[in-house]
Amino acid sequence: MPPRVAICAVAQTKYVRDRWQDRVQGMCWEVVQQVVRATGIDLAGDDIGAVVSNSDDFFDCRTISDSAITDVVGAHFKCEEKVAQDGAQAVYYGYANVASGSSDVVLVVGHSKESQVGDRNLITHAAFDPFYTRPVGLDYLAAAALQAEAFLRRFGITDADLARLVSQQRGKAARNPLANERNPLSPEAAAVSPMLADPLREAYVYPSSDGAVAMILASEDRARQLTDKPVWITGLGSSIDSFFLGDRDLSESVSLRQAAERAYRMANIPDASAAFDVCELSDPYAHQLPLWAWQLGLTDDPKRWIAGDLSRFNPSGGSLSGTPQVVSGLARTAEAVLQLRNEAGDRQIPSAKRALAHGTTGPAGQQHCVVVLET
Amino acid sequence: MPRKTRPVAIVGVGQTRHSSHREDVNQPELVHEAVRLAIDDAGLSLSDIDAVVTGNMEMFEGTHQPDMWQVLGNGAWGKPCLRVSTGGTTGSTVFCAADQLVASGLHDVVLAIGFEKQQEGHTTGGITAMADPLWARHLQTGALTGMAALEVIDEFGLDRARRAAMRYRVIMDQHAAKNPNAHRRFNLSFDMIDDLMQKSPPLVGELRLIHMCSQSDGAGAMIFAAGDRVASLNRRPPVWVQDHVTVHREETLALAGVATYDAQGRLETTTQRRAAEILLARNNIDKPVEEIDVFEMYDPSAWWGLSWIRDFLLLEGDEHLQMVERGDIGIEGRFPINPSGGVTATNPIGATALLRPLEAALQIRGDAGTHQVPRPIRKALASGFGGTLWTVLMLLSKDQPNN
Amino acid sequence: MPPKKLSDELVHREHMARFPQRWSTGPVMGKFLQALRDEKRILANVCPRCGRSQVPPREVCAVCRVEAMQFEEVGPAGTLRSFDVVFYASPDPVTGQSREVPYATAYVELDGSKGGATFWHELHETDMSKLRRGLRVRAVFEEDGKRTGAITDIKYFEIIEGGT
Numbered sequence: 027m028p029p030r031v032a033i034c035a036v037a038q039t040k041y042v043r044d045r046w047q048d049r050v051q052g053m054c055w056e057v058v059q060q061v062v063r064a065t066g067i068d069l070a071g072d073d074i075g076a077v078v079s080n081s082d083d084f085f086d087c088r089t090i091s092d093s094a095i096t097d098v099v100g101a102h103f104k105c106e107e108k109v110a111q112d113g114a115q116a117v118y119y120g121y122a123n124v125a126s127g128s129s130d131v132v133l134v135v136g137h138s139k140e141s142q143v144g145d146r147n148l149i150t151h152a153a154f155d156p157f158y159t160r161p162v163g164l165d166y167l168a169a170a171a172l173q174a175e176a177f178l179r180r181f182g183i184t185d186a187d188l189a190r191l192v193s194q195q196r197g198k199a200a201r202n203p204l205a206n207e208r209n210p211l212s213p214e215a216a217a218v219s220p221m222l223a224d225p226l227r228e229a230y231v232y233p234s235s236d237g238a239v240a241m242i243l244a245s246e247d248r249a250r251q252l253t254d255k256p257v258w259i260t261g262l263g264s265s266i267d268s269f270f271l272g273d274r275d276l277s278e279s280v281s282l283r284q285a286a287e288r289a290y291r292m293a294n295i296p297d298a299s300a301a302f303d304v305c306e307l308s309d310p311y312a313h314q315l316p317l318w319a320w321q322l323g324l325t326d327d328p329k330r331w332i333a334g335d336l337s338r339f340n341p342s343g344g345s346l347s348g349t350p351q352v353v354s355g356l357a358r359t360a361e362a363v364l365q366l367r368n369e370a371g372d373r374q375i376p377s378a379k380r381a382l383a384h385g386t387t388g389p390a391g392q393q394h395c396v397v398v399l400e401t
Numbered sequence: 402m403p404r405k406t407r408p409v410a411i412v413g414v415g416q417t418r419h420s421s422h423r424e425d426v427n428q429p430e431l432v433h434e435a436v437r438l439a440i441d442d443a444g445l446s447l448s449d450i451d452a453v454v455t456g457n458m459e460m461f462e463g464t465h466q467p468d469m470w471q472v473l474g475n476g477a478w479g480k481p482c483l484r485v486s487t488g489g490t491t492g493s494t495v496f497c498a499a500d501q502l503v504a505s506g507l508h509d510v511v512l513a514i515g516f517e518k519q520q521e522g523h524t525t526g527g528i529t530a531m532a533d534p535l536w537a538r539h540l541q542t543g544a545l546t547g548m549a550a551l552e553v554i555d556e557f558g559l560d561r562a563r564r565a566a567m568r569y570r571v572i573m574d575q576h577a578a579k580n581p582n583a584h585r586r587f588n589l590s591f592d593m594i595d596d597l598m599q600k601s602p603p604l605v606g607e608l609r610l611i612h613m614c615s616q617s618d619g620a621g622a623m624i625f626a627a628g629d630r631v632a633s634l635n636r637r638p639p640v641w642v643q644d645h646v647t648v649h650r651e652e653t654l655a656l657a658g659v660a661t662y663d664a665q666g667r668l669e670t671t672t673q674r675r676a677a678e679i680l681l682a683r684n685n686i687d688k689p690v691e692e693i694d695v696f697e698m699y700d701p702s703a704w705w706g707l708s709w710i711r712d713f714l715l716l717e718g719d720e721h722l723q724m725v726e727r728g729d730i731g732i733e734g735r736f737p738i739n740p741s742g743g744v745t746a747t748n749p750i751g752a753t754a755l756l757r758p759l760e761a762a763l764q765i766r767g768d769a770g771t772h773q774v775p776r777p778i779r780k781a782l783a784s785g786f787g788g789t790l791w792t793v794l795m796l797l798s799k800d801q802p803n804n
Numbered sequence: 805m806p807p808k809k810l811s812d813e814l815v816h817r818e819h820m821a822r823f824p825q826r827w828s829t830g831p832v833m834g835k836f837l838q839a840l841r842d843e844k845r846i847l848a849n850v851c852p853r854c855g856r857s858q859v860p861p862r863e864v865c866a867v868c869r870v871e872a873m874q875f876e877e878v879g880p881a882g883t884l885r886s887f888d889v890v891f892y893a894s895p896d897p898v899t900g901q902s903r904e905v906p907y908a909t910a911y912v913e914l915d916g917s918k919g920g921a922t923f924w925h926e927l928h929e930t931d932m933s934k935l936r937r938g939l940r941v942r943a944v945f946e947e948d949g950k951r952t953g954a955i956t957d958i959k960y961f962e963i964i965e966g967g968t
Binding site: 029049076082083084087088089090092093094096097101102103104105106107108109110111115118119121122123124125126127128149150151152153154155156157262263264265266267268269270280281284285288387388389392393 | 459
């Protein structure tokens with residue numbers, strides 16, 4: 027039997043538009059110190075079997091982006107491996123590292139400093155193939171807009187519906203001291219924010235963000251030594267969809283359904299709709315919150331869902347409030363862990379026992395990863 | 402003994418023909434070529450694959466999150482697809498991740514892919530961008546350095562060092578000549594050593610063009626399966642993943658040969674030697690030269706390859722030079738190194754560190770064809786290199802390890 | 805007309821990718837660069853546990869995994885511990901321009917630094933045959949008013965003639 031794997035500590039920087047006062051090393055060191063202190067592990071010793079880092083060469087404008095942070099994650103003369111996708115995949119790999127028997131304790135550290143690049147769209151434009159899709163000018167914002175158009179039309183969700191959703195989510199972010207964008211925003215103000223890529227307005231798109239996340243994963247025996255409140259990883263699922271947007275029905279997501287089904291099977295969850303006390307979804311674009319919730323089986327009617335009680339969905343304000351794209355799923359996982367540890371402050375959902383965290387990589391959510399967490 | 406929740410075996414491998422210009426294929430097509438060969442080698446279909454691990458260095462091709470586009474060729478559609486990337490070591494990071502995904506119980510059959518299409522960008526420029534932009538990017542010249550040569554020359558004298566490095570290079574080329582997939586095959590011979598030492602264009606210091614690894618287009622793929630699935634996947638004999646060790650080191654290369662100590666008071670050494678110490682001790686291997694049958698080393702240059710023989714095999718003094726001078730490392734020698742021709746012959750960087758265990762697995766199976774070592778191979782070592790002199794060391798075995 | 809070969813239909817697309825970039829220094833690297841600009845001084849930070857110097861200073865000592873916030877001046881003279889003479893002209897990713905060759909880069913153990921740390925910079929010398937380990941070298945600073953708080957505020961290192 028593989029050992030059970032727990033998350034023993036999490037730390038996040040405050041997410042900001044421009045962490046001008048630090049290099050990425052400074053951001054990482056801040057969160058590494060926090061999880062080291064919380065667990066009492068010896069960073070200089072042999073406690074940590076492996077470091078799983080999470081960053082992106084393009085957003086770091088640096089080949090081998092993890093070579094910049096070897097020192098501050100304590101990986102000198104140690105094992106360090108970098109996951110170069112959304113951070114939820116780093117949780118996936120960190121789990122595998124522990125469950126395989128390789129390591130008892132794994133330090134996961136993600137960072138991204140989007141302020142380093144002049145324009146995020148220039149970066150994500152380069153994710154498209156140079157022959158067909160780059161010449162027509164696609165980037166992740168444009169892909170998300172195409173997806174929004176297809177999804178909103180399918181369910182008759184209006185611009186006003188999205189504006190209300192964004193306003194509501196902004197209200198949650200205001201209770202999260204770590205959130206990037208915390209200013210209140212009325213539905214009326216959201217609905218007249220500048221159009222970036224029809225139907226996505228500025229307020230419907232996550233702000234450029236800098237930040238870092240760290241967590242400690244451990245096998246059961248070690249976890250009980252490191253914390254009184256281990257949060258168990260009980261389900262993991264991941265899947266990738268086809269590349270060309272025209273090959274996909276953008277109003278839904280096959281790969282998210284597959285990822286969810288795999289995670290729920292592993293966690294023995296036959297019906298997801300009422301299974302989770304709290305859900306933290308990667309929603310860098312506002313329409314993705316209802317779209318993902320629907321494809322995760324949390325609702326079968328996304329339009330009605332938007333109008334309902336959304337308190338247990340992204341109580342942190344979600345990715346929309348501004349977490350860097352690369353570490354978004356890691357940030358969502360950290361928030362879910364805080365909820366299950368009853369450490370989420372003003373955004374706490376009372377007596378949360380089981381949570382879902384989600385991350386996504388690629389244009390219009392091509393790849394998804396779902397993490398089920400339990401106390 | 403290394404700990405492992407369940408045993409893992411390699412049940413299929415595939416690699417493309419490697420070349421400076423694979424203009425006949427685009428990136429996903431190149432990847433697909435290796436994937437198809439690995440699937441066929443294992444006697445499987447894509448539907449048998451539970452998950453995919455892939456890696457490359459995206460700055461070389463200038464493609465952000467390249468796994469998105471590559472899903473057209475890598476067989477990952479509808480599956481978990483993990484992308485790991487650690488520079489030159491990427492291929493071995495892919496190897497380790499695939500092994501762990503299977504050993505963890507998450508997946509039974511995992512496809513591991515490394516790829517690079519160096520032709521589609523500027524390799525040296527791409528590597529230079531690893532240096533810190535505030536204090537080092539204006540200085541670095543990719544992975545080109547003459548400092549490794551300087552060390553060997555200081556220790557053993559100019560003439561002996563130069564001859565040993567060039568002899569190493571000629572042996573590698575002779576191996577490459579036997580490998581139809583190898584990129585560079587010059588038909589070098591030992592009587593050309595004096596000529597090469599003078600006429601090969603200098604790149605950096607004593608590092609000449611002939612010493613340095615190639616820039617190749619190519620891909621490799623390996624299929625990993627849980628031990629209990631191996632009996633039903635027995636098209637070819639399984640090769641067991643006995644162990645692997647990853648050792649990174651700090652960001653700078655700034656230590657000048659002065660002994661320093663780590664936080665436990667252990668003498669700092671090279672990552673190669675540290676990885677070998679851990680791996681060999683953990684697997685009760687006292688005399689690696691006798692107990693291991695073949696070594697596929699990531700040798701980014703003849704100088705590095707030459708000097709790392711000493712570290713990886715825990716040798717002292719000039720034993721490594723003697724091994725090269727005696728021809729021990731030749732395919733028919735006492736301790737064959739890189740019967741494939743190694744990295745000075747073939748270097749699609751994101752694949753390179755995966756091609757090492759891939760070639761080692763072929764040797765254990767007896768399937769290396771014209772570059773098969775002509776004696777039984779039971780244990781094989783493979784290494785990856787990258788970052789700021791990082792090392793991954795992998796141990797493969799014909800016999801199922803009892804861990 | 806003979807039938808077309810596959811290779812006749814292959815097409816190349818040329819593309820030059822450029823991304824505007826802006827780098828923060830952080831407090832540690834910032835202190836180092838500011839001292840270069842304002843005082844023509846080279847600062848190392850010293851690990852409180854093992855005592856080794858790091859130059860340029862980094863946020864932590866990688867060996868001991870602790871913050872190193874104590875700074876000491878080192879150099880501007882030092883000893884050449886290793887070097888590269890570069891003949892291959894590669895692009896400078898900061899400017900995109902191809903570099904002029906040959907040039908030399910040097911690993912200099914600056915006077916006063918501890919633990920064997922060396923500082924990497926350009927070495928200016930027209931006669932490359934002079935270069936050997938153990939040479940005495942010194943930093944040459946950009947003139948007043950032209951320093952910008954960049955590593956290139958040290959223009960280069962040069963050999964101290966007759967230095968021992």
